Amino acid sequence: MATSRLGEYLQGRRAQVAPSDVGLPEDGRRRVPGLRREEVAMLARISVDYYLRLEQGRERRPSSQVLDALSDALLLDDDGRLHLYRIGGMTPSPRHQGSIEHADPQLLALAEQWDRTPALILGRAYDVLAANTLGRAVFDHLQPGTNLLLAIFLDPALRSFYADWETAAANVVAGFRFLEGARPDDPRIREVLRTATENSREFADLWRRRDARGKSHAAKVLLHPEVGELTLRLQAFDVRSAPGQQLIVYHAQEGTRTADALRLLGSLTATRSGQRDDLRGRTS
Template sequence: MSSTVSRASARRRPELAAFLRSRRARVTPADVGMPPGLRRRTPGLRREEVAQLSGVGVTWYTWLEQGRDINASPQVLDAVARTLRLDTAEREHLYDLAGVAFTAGPEGHADSVTPEIQRIIDDLGTLPAAVYNARYDVLATNAVYRTLFPTVGMSTGADRNVLWHLFTARACCCTMVERETELPMLVATFRGAYGRHVGEPRWEGLIRRLCTASDYFAQLWASGDVAPPGARVKIIQHASVGLLNCTTQSLSVAGTPEARIVVYVPADAESHDHLGTLRTLSDPLVGCPVHARPLSVELERQAARKG
């Protein structure tokens, strides 16, 4: 272990001790269904009570609260966090101080955005922007995004997902021109996020649905490739204006776990002009130049299929 890592670990231990003591002090016996008892010299639970409620040994918990250099598993830390009634931010802080990798639970996964976030992407005005969660569900869009990606922006329910639209469209109608490069990278990034959500029904359901609908997705998923997210230049085809070169930039959303604002920035003057044209369209075309049809027609087809 390097001296830098050793010093950081040593500094975390007293912070962990102070944090646990402060959280224990604010939980009363009544909060956890215990009688108040007599002769409590300090407010809150006793160490032995936290240990009992958490299902751990008194000595082990005492050592943890004293900041000793002991190993703590995620399961044990979760039990302590439940006893001390820690919220998501406090639980993550506990993990950090204990030197254990934190994974947000399914209850913290984003499925919507606040009005303030919607206003931010609306006020971007000339740039297509959307909010995605780690599953690539589309949580919010602005007007120009809905014109650039019409079927994604105006879909609902389980279909409002970037992966679903890219892999269920005909190959020629895929909005990503470099399909054989972009889609494998997208699936590899998706798998990287999946590692934090293995076994969660909505993730597993989406993967099964995609594998059933797309042999290409099933092939890519079986490869096991993993990649980190990052900014990339994407070549997007739009039946109304042709090709656009856009760089994607991602901005995290504070207070909304695993959500990010993704902005499509034109990479050249021609793409900038194409976006300007798109902003004037009320009924953009969808599909490739061969199969192009107005969005209104596509929505009517979708409604007929569902009806």
């Protein structure tokens, strides 16, 4: 009988996993649905006695290695794993991800509907994964495939694009430190950190300050080459479907010069797109 929230959760979840789901044979002699305790213990590579103590509430603080192993054995998704860690009294470290990231197509499709709101989707190492049409028009030097941190320090054009480059640089370093703290062994984060350190003394100086803070509500003043000064408010949202990614949305107060400039830039971008489509149609 489970006597803790952790035990109840483990008991309930193993009942939802069929032996065939984890590559075990169905022997037809099961009195209860799901996996047996000894099967979960075997899959997690822990002793049956230890697993029994977990379910019975006699062991309430398993290690992170045990929680990860149980997450895999019980086929938990990211939310299930997070819940297991919480009731086990711990905070999980992010699961390992491959070096190549992609933006969620549905998220990008949603952002494309915002014709007056520039938006970027950033990866876990500040790679620009995608941008909506207005986002690409505003941030011409931060097209998908570039890295925000590296561009700010290594692309001379961005020094004149940000009205207050020093503050923008300090903020992006503090944000990157915050990301690095959550995933210190991530290969892409290590690669970006190494490249920035080796190629920018200014980055290295800021990195030694050890400021760490995530993106939050902030105002940005940008000097756009076509429509002039833009004063934009920034909002950052975590992407639940891809932990570590962020949706960065910029907006202008209605009735301001910036709001008018965004409408003009959107109109110019649409006109150019139409002209390119027309040219392609004539040459095809």
